[in-house]
Amino acid sequence: MSDGVRLIVFGRQGAGKGTQCARLAEHYGVPHVSTGDMLRAAVRDGTEFGRKAKEYMDAGKLLPDDIMVGLVAERLAQHDARGGWLLDGYPRTAGQAEALAAVTGDAPFDLAVNLEVPEAVVIDRISSRRVCAKEGHIYSVHQPPAVPGVCDICGGEVVLREDDTEAAIRERLALYSEQTAPLIEWFETRGKLVTVDGDAPPDTVTKALVTAIDERIS
Numbered sequence: 001m002s003d004g005v006r007l008i009v010f011g012r013q014g015a016g017k018g019t020q021c022a023r024l025a026e027h028y029g030v031p032h033v034s035t036g037d038m039l040r041a042a043v044r045d046g047t048e049f050g051r052k053a054k055e056y057m058d059a060g061k062l063l064p065d066d067i068m069v070g071l072v073a074e075r076l077a078q079h080d081a082r083g084g085w086l087l088d089g090y091p092r093t094a095g096q097a098e099a100l101a102a103v104t105g106d107a108p109f110d111l112a113v114n115l116e117v118p119e120a121v122v123i124d125r126i127s128s129r130r131v132c133a134k135e136g137h138i139y140s141v142h143q144p145p146a147v148p149g150v151c152d153i154c155g156g157e158v159v160l161r162e163d164d165t166e167a168a169i170r171e172r173l174a175l176y177s178e179q180t181a182p183l184i185e186w187f188e189t190r191g192k193l194v195t196v197d198g199d200a201p202p203d204t205v206t207k208a209l210v211t212a213i214d215e216r217i218s
């Protein structure tokens with residue numbers, strides 16, 4: 001495939017970004033490149049890089065831009081991303097946005113999607129979120145797996161994500177307002193932004209996303 005979509009998805013932590021990105025990636029047949037998932041995989045693998053990344057993540061801090069630029073550039077250069085990709089969690093800072101051209105190489109992104117959910121709603125969502133420790137499938141205390149604590153899909157243990165503690169959540173939301181929210185303007189001034197209301201049932205949000213994306217890139 002050579003003409004798939006190249007999407008960047010933004011949203012506050014807890015906006016439903018992980019769920020919606022997985023659905024969009026499947027719908028458009030492109031890999032879901034989540035920097036958070038990549039970093040958590042490195043932490044699980046126990047590499048030197050993973051140990052370093054964990055320090056930042058546990059503190060609710062962002063990793064340095066140069067590290068993230070290298071990580072994402074390497075991922076998007078892989079074979080499965082040649083026909084398109086969905087980037088989730090990057091860029092997070094002005095420096096990462098400025099480096100976007102270097103990261104995407106000779107096939108630039110088509111559109112940035114802002115999944116908008118009010119802060120009060122996401123605080124409630126994050127504190128009830130539970131995640132499969134094996135493959136990252138997402139649940140909540142309101143929608144638990146059929147067998148308590150066991151992932152329906154892969155059998156992994158379903159747990160509270162380590163950085164979903166209250167202090168880390170507050171730090172991450174503050175960081176989002178300070179560093180990531182201004183990026184939305186960066187994409188808007190380039191005429192590359194579409195905003196979708198994420199404060200609705202998941203299926204409604206997915207339909208709204210696909211409609212908004214298709215309108216802009218087809």
Ligand code: AMP
Nearest residue numbers: 035036056057061062063068089090092
């Ligand atoms: P996420 O799952 O997207 O919320 O990411 C979890 C954590 O990984 C963040 O709180 C950061 O510590 C780190 N992280 C993910 N993406 C980036 C990025 N683009 N730049 C810096 N740090 C990141």
